[in-house]
Amino acid sequence: MRLASQTPLPASIQTPGYDRAAQAAGIVHIGIGAFHRAHQAVYTDDAMAAGDRDWGIVGVSLRSADVAAQLNPQDGLYTVSTRSAAGSELRLIGAVQHVLVASETPQAVVDAIAAPTTHIVSFTVTEKGYLRRADGSLDLAAAVGAASLYHFAAAGLAARKAGGLGGLTLLSCDNLAGNGAVLRRLMREYLAAHHSDLSAWFDSECRCPATMIDRIVPATTDADRGAVEATLGARDEGAVVTEAFSQWVIEDDFAGPRPRWEKVGAELVADVARYETAKLRMLNGAHSALAYIGLGKGHEFVHQAIADPEIRPVIERLMRKEAAPTIDAAPGQDLAAYADALLDRFANPALNHRLIQIAMDGSQKIPQRWLETLAWHRVRGQRCRSLETAIAAWIAFLRSGHPIDDPLADKLREAAADPNAIERLFGDGGLIASDWRPA
Numbered sequence: 345m346r347l348a349s350q351t352p353l354p355a356s357i358q359t360p361g362y363d364r365a366a367q368a369a370g371i372v373h374i375g376i377g378a379f380h381r382a383h384q385a386v387y388t389d390d391a392m393a394a395g396d397r398d399w400g401i402v403g404v405s406l407r408s409a410d411v412a413a414q415l416n417p418q419d420g421l422y423t424v425s426t427r428s429a430a431g432s433e434l435r436l437i438g439a440v441q442h443v444l445v446a447s448e449t450p451q452a453v454v455d456a457i458a459a460p461t462t463h464i465v466s467f468t469v470t471e472k473g474y475l476r477r478a479d480g481s482l483d484l485a486a487a488v489g490a491a492s493l494y495h496f497a498a499a500g501l502a503a504r505k506a507g508g509l510g511g512l513t514l515l516s517c518d519n520l521a522g523n524g525a526v527l528r529r530l531m532r533e534y535l536a537a538h539h540s541d542l543s544a545w546f547d548s549e550c551r552c553p554a555t556m557i558d559r560i561v562p563a564t565t566d567a568d569r570g571a572v573e574a575t576l577g578a579r580d581e582g583a584v585v586t587e588a589f590s591q592w593v594i595e596d597d598f599a600g601p602r603p604r605w606e607k608v609g610a611e612l613v614a615d616v617a618r619y620e621t622a623k624l625r626m627l628n629g630a631h632s633a634l635a636y637i638g639l640g641k642g643h644e645f646v647h648q649a650i651a652d653p654e655i656r657p658v659i660e661r662l663m664r665k666e667a668a669p670t671i672d673a674a675p676g677q678d679l680a681a682y683a684d685a686l687l688d689r690f691a692n693p694a695l696n697h698r699l700i701q702i703a704m705d706g707s708q709k710i711p712q713r714w715l716e717t718l719a720w721h722r723v724r725g726q727r728c729r730s731l732e733t734a735i736a737a738w739i740a741f742l743r744s745g746h747p748i749d750d751p752l753a754d755k756l757r758e759a760a761a762d763p764n765a766i767e768r769l770f771g772d773g774g775l776i777a778s779d780w781r782p783a
C-alpha cells in the first residue's frame with residue numbers, strides 16, 4: 345500500500361496538526377530535494393500546527409520528475425525519520441501540497457509564483473544552481489536555459505506586476521556566503537538583461553533575506569525506505585532521513601507576510617553573517633575535508649572518517665585553530681562548543697552519510713568552505729596545515745580516476761593532472777576564483 349491522505353497510520357506517528365485541505369499555498373519552493381523536505385518544510389509544518397494558516401508549499405523541480413513521482417501520488421505527504429544512536433523517530437509532514445516539474449509544465453510554475461496567495465519563493469538549488477561565473481557575476485548564457493531559477497522567478501514577478509500584485513520574498517536556503525545578497529545581485533543582473541522594466545519594481549517590492557540553514561540529510565536509500573515501510577505499514581517513496589539537530593537563522597527582512605517560524609525554533613535576526621560564516625567554514629569546511637581525506641583512505645561514511653585516529657585531529661585543528669579564529673563571534677555564539685557539537689554530529693552512527701555525496705561539486709563549495717579561511721590566515725602570515733592537507737586530498741581525489749561529479753569536471757581533471765596543479769586551480773586566472781593564492 346502506498347502512503348496517501350487516507351492511509352491508516354500507527355498511533356505513535358506524529359501527523360499534521362492542522363486541516364491540510366483548508367490551507368492555501370503561501371510558498372513556492374524551487375529545488376524540492378531531501379534537504380528542503382527535512383528542514384524548511386518541517387518548520388513550516390510546525391508553524392501551521394502552531395496556528396499559522398495558508399503556508400502550504402508548492403514544490404518545484406527544475407529538471408527531474410523524480411520527486412513529483414514520489415510525492416504527487418502520496419498527496420504531497422512524506423515522512424521524516426530522525427536518527428540518532430538512541431533510536432529513530434518518524435513523523436508525517438503535510439506542508440507540501442504537490443510538486444511541479446518545470447521542464448514539463450513551465451506555465452504552472454509561473455502561475456504558482458504569480459498566485460495572489462504566494463508570498464515567498466524559496467530555493468535549494470545547490471551552489472551550482474545559481475549559475476555564477478568565477479568572478480561572481482551571472483552566467484547569462486546559462487541563465488536563459490530552461491533549468492534557470494531566474495527565468496521562472498522573473499516570469500512570475502512580471503505576471504505579479506502586470507496583475508497589480510505585491511512583490512515577493514526570494515529566500516535562498518543554499519550554502520553560499522551571503523546567500524541573500526548573492527541571489528539579489530544575480531536576479532538583478534538577469535532582470536537588467538531580460539526584463540529591465542522590472543528592475544526598479546524588484547528593488548522596491550522584493551526582498552532577499554540571508555539565511556543560515558543546517559541539518560545533515562543523507563540521500564535516502566532503498567534500505568531507508570524499507571525501514572520506514574516496516575514502521576509505517578505503507579510505502580513512502582518520498583521518505584527522508586536526517587539527524588535530530590536542526591538550525592535555521594533567517595534575516596528578518598521580508599517583503600510581505602511570512603510564517604512565524606520563530607515560534608517553532610527558527611531564529612529571526614538582524615544579521616545572519618556570523619552564523620553563516622561559522623557554519624560554512626566550520627561545519628561545511630570540515631565536511632569537505634572529511635570527504636576528500638576520508639575517501640583517500642578508503643572510508644565510505646562521515647562517521648567512519650571522523651572515527652579514524654589519523655583524520656580526527658586534522659578535522660579538530662581545521663575547526664578550532666584554522667576556521668574559528670577567522671570568525672568574529674556574535675554575542676552568545678560559542679565556537680568551541682560549536683566545534684564539540686559538530687564532532688558529535690559527524691560521529692552519529694545511525695546516519696549513513698556518504699562522503700561521496702559531500703565530495704560532489706567541490707569547485708562550487710571550496711571557496712566559501714576553505715579559501716576564505718586560508719586567505720584570512722595568509723594576510724597574517726600564517727599557514728593552515730589542515731586546510732593544506734585537505735587541498736592536497738582534493739587534488740589527489742581529482743587525480744584518482746574516481747568519477748568527478750562537478751560542473752567543471754573536465755577542466756578540474758585536466759588541471760589536477762598538471763604538476764603545477766595548485767597554480768592551475770588557485771593561481772591568477774585559475775579555475776577557482778579566490779583571494780587566496782598558493783605560497
Ligand code: CS2
Nearest residue numbers: 557558559560628631701702
Ligand atoms: C554537506 C552539506 O553535502 C555537503 O556538501 O556539507 O550538505 C551539509 O550536510 C549541510 O550543509 C548541513 O547543514
